[in-house]
Amino acid sequence: MNNANETTLYLPQDVEQALLVGRVWRDDGPALVVVRRGEVIDISAQCDCMADLLDRDDAVTFAHDAEGESLGPVATLLKNSLAEPQQAPYLLAPCDVQAIKACGVTFAVSLLERVIEEQAGGDAAKASQLRSELNEMIGQDLSRIAPGSDEAMALKAALQARGAWSQYMEVGLGPDAEVFTKAQPLSSVGFGARVGLHPASKWNNPEPEIVLAVDAKGEAKGATLGNDVNLRDIEGRSALLLGKAKDNNASCAIGPFIRLFDERFTLDSVRQAHVTLRIEGEDDGFLLEGESDMREISRDPLDLVRQTVGAHHQYPDGFMLFLGTMFSPIQDRDGEGQGFTHHIGDSVTIATPALGALVNRVDRSDRLPPWTFGIRQWRAHRR
Numbered sequence: 001m002n003n004a005n006e007t008t009l010y011l012p013q014d015v016e017q018a019l020l021v022g023r024v025w026r027d028d029g030p031a032l033v034v035v036r037r038g039e040v041i042d043i044s045a046q047c048d049c050m051a052d053l054l055d056r057d058d059a060v061t062f063a064h065d066a067e068g069e070s071l072g073p074v075a076t077l078l079k080n081s082l083a084e085p086q087q088a089p090y091l092l093a094p095c096d097v098q099a100i101k102a103c104g105v106t107f108a109v110s111l112l113e114r115v116i117e118e119q120a121g122g123d124a125a126k127a128s129q130l131r132s133e134l135n136e137m138i139g140q141d142l143s144r145i146a147p148g149s150d151e152a153m154a155l156k157a158a159l160q161a162r163g164a165w166s167q168y169m170e171v172g173l174g175p176d177a178e179v180f181t182k183a184q185p186l187s188s189v190g191f192g193a194r195v196g197l198h199p200a201s202k203w204n205n206p207e208p209e210i211v212l213a214v215d216a217k218g219e220a221k222g223a224t225l226g227n228d229v230n231l232r233d234i235e236g237r238s239a240l241l242l243g244k245a246k247d248n249n250a251s252c253a254i255g256p257f258i259r260l261f262d263e264r265f266t267l268d269s270v271r272q273a274h275v276t277l278r279i280e281g282e283d284d285g286f287l288l289e290g291e292s293d294m295r296e297i298s299r300d301p302l303d304l305v306r307q308t309v310g311a312h313h314q315y316p317d318g319f320m321l322f323l324g325t326m327f328s329p330i331q332d333r334d335g336e337g338q339g340f341t342h343h344i345g346d347s348v349t350i351a352t353p354a355l356g357a358l359v360n361r362v363d364r365s366d367r368l369p370p371w372t373f374g375i376r377q378w379r380a381h382r383r
Contacts, residue, residue: 010078010191010256011035011356017264018354020257021063021222022094023050023190024077029381030092030373034063035074035257040089043068048382050096050258051317054215054222060262078256081192082359093188093254094224095213097375099319100252102182102209102228103304104171106297106324108142111172113328117236118166124203124233128337131330147298148175167239177299177307180242182228182322183252186378187371191358195229195348196250196365203233203341205329208277208292208350210270212301212321213258218309220301222260223270225350225358226322227253232341249365254320255358265354270294270301270323275352277327282345282361286333292325 012018020035024042031044032053043066047053056062071077071089081090105111112134119134120126145152152173159165171178189195197204211226229252235245259265275292299307301323309315329340342362351357 009357010359011074012259013353014264015356019060019063019260019262019265021050021053021260022255022257023092023096024071024089025086025092026071026089030096030378031071031089033071034066034068038074040071040074040077041066041068042071050094051098051216054213054318055217059221060260063260078191081190081256083192086192091191091256093190093252094256094258095185095188095254095320096378097185097317098213099185099315099317100181100183100188100254101308101319102180102246102322103299103308103324104178104180105168106177106299106304107292107326108145108172108296108298109326109328110324111142111168113330114168114172115166117232118168118239120236124338124341127330127339142173143296143298145173147173147177172298177304179304179308180246182246184247184374185317186374188252188254188320189250189360190254191256191360193253193360194250194363194368195227195253195360196248196363196368197229197342198231198234198244198248198251199364199366201231201233201245203236203339204229204231205340205342206230206277206279206348206350207322207325208275208290208327209322209325210273210275210294210352210355211254212270212305212323213318214305214309214315214321215318216316218305218315220261220267220305222258223265223355224254224256224258224320225275225352225355226320227348227350227358227360228322228325229253249371250363250368251365253358253360256356259355267301269354273352273354275325275350278349278351279342280347281343282347283343284333286343288329288331288333288340290327290329292327294323296326297324
């Protein structure tokens with residue numbers, strides 16, 4: 001694949017107008033970069049922390065004008081990032097010291113699938129029958145019901161009376177969104193890296209999402225793509241296992257770059273985004289294609305930000321916020337009625353025209369390189 005094709009595939013369609021910032025791993029450690037005219041510029045000498053860049057009132061102007069060292073064509077970094085093993089300089093997750101937060105059950109389709117996971121107790125073989133029973137029981141389009149509304153509360157009462165209420169229904173239809181910690185600062189992997197499945201999981205999937213980059217004041221300053229690797233069997237056994245299901249080595253991928261909000265790319269662009277997913281099996285030739293339409297989200301992205309940060313909770317280093325997905329894989333892979341689950345070696349591509357594409361390959365968390373570059377190592381590198 002030549003450089004021009006790689007740039008076309010993995011970067012925004014209007015890349016010449018997009019203001020892209022990110023992080024790369026150089027031979028001596030991480031660096032903050034901006035993409036200009038197809039070239040990657042290391043601006044670490046001007047501002048070496050993504051959280052600091054996003055906190056600037058003039059973040060757009062600064063990223064547009066800051067001087068620095070050229071690391072070569074962005075296509076070369078994309079190629080280096082997809083290599084096995086990756087070759088420096090290669091892309092890291094574009095965030096650094098920010099908290100990594102995620103919102104769950106923000107689409108009606110994903111709400112039903114979470115209820116199915118819970119009632120199946122993590123057993124994929126029961127999912128198909130439960131899906132039919134729930135659809136018949138609810139008998140209406142949940143996407144038309146506003147969370148916290150009188151209609152939602154009436155449905156809650158009806159489902160409780162029939163013994164069908166769920167903790168997932170509560171966060172999907174109730175006034176309060178589900179917001180959880182997906183990963184630790186500096187632990188997310190980037191474009192081209194392998195993502196990890198906990199070795200105990202046998203029923204799992206990617207979750208293709210848009211991720212907002214939010215500064216310390218609670219203002220959304222840009223957006224990128226994310227893969228919230230999801231372990232359906234572990235979380236399905238108990239919502240109290242959410243931490244075990246969500247936060248594992250290499251279980252969070254973000255990238256390839258953060259696109260800063262400006263006159264061309266705004267929160268309305270996020271609200272209208274259409275996110276696609278493509279999974280290609282290495283061992284069986286399996287192909288699954290899905291999508292997530294942000295126009296179908298139950299809660300506005302700014303509402304999700306407000307439920308995350310405010311007088312009740314502050315994030316002095318800012319945070320990255322996964323907005324959730326409507327994608328719920330039910331296509332059978334290993335047997336009739338078993339639905340989808342990952343195989344080791346699967347290639348996962350999450351894409352939307354305004355942000356480009358995030359590409360990762362699937363492996364096991366315990367077989368991937370351990371996460372060792374934490375806050376203290378980052379501080380030592382800054383010195």
